[in-house]
Amino acid sequence: MREQPAPAPHGLTVGVLGVLEVAVDGRPVPLTTGRLRTLLAVLAMSASAPVSMKLLTEALWPDAQPRNSRRSLQIYAARLRETLGRERIETRQDGLLLHADPDGVDALRFERILAQAAAERGSPANARSSSRPWRCGGASRSTASAPAGWRRFRRRA
Secondary structure (H helix, E strand, C coil): CCCCCCCCCCCEEEECCCCCEEEECCEECCCCCHHHHHHHHHHHCCCCCCEEHHHHHHHHCCCCCCCCHHHHHHHHHHHHHHHHCHHHEEEECCEEEECCCHHHEHHHHHHHHHHHHHHHHCCHHHHHHHCCCCEECCEECCHHHCCCCHHHHCCCC
């Protein structure tokens, strides 16, 4: 398997494996609230594909949704736009879209590399057992430290 280099430090990069890490043009970006981090993580797992308001609402308020969840979600989206840049978050008719290269999201890049290895080796089991540790942003990562349920919000191919 040929290792793919990590994306260049320009544009948006999001690390969801382990502690959430966000950078714009190579500069770290702090996200102050848990719901803001959750919103970005869910959008990042569907990089450049729209995510429905329903799914976003379920992710931000899994137990009890606020009375006006759509408005609350719009407020969080506006805060995320201020932090990342207005052009990165697009409002769609019934959802939001994060303009990001899927290879700029560590979990999506990992899945692509794993799928590529599986195709080259003939099976996912062979790829997992023989693949080398992958690197993202200079630090080794593993899916063991991924937030519980993160796969639920990834893009449906």
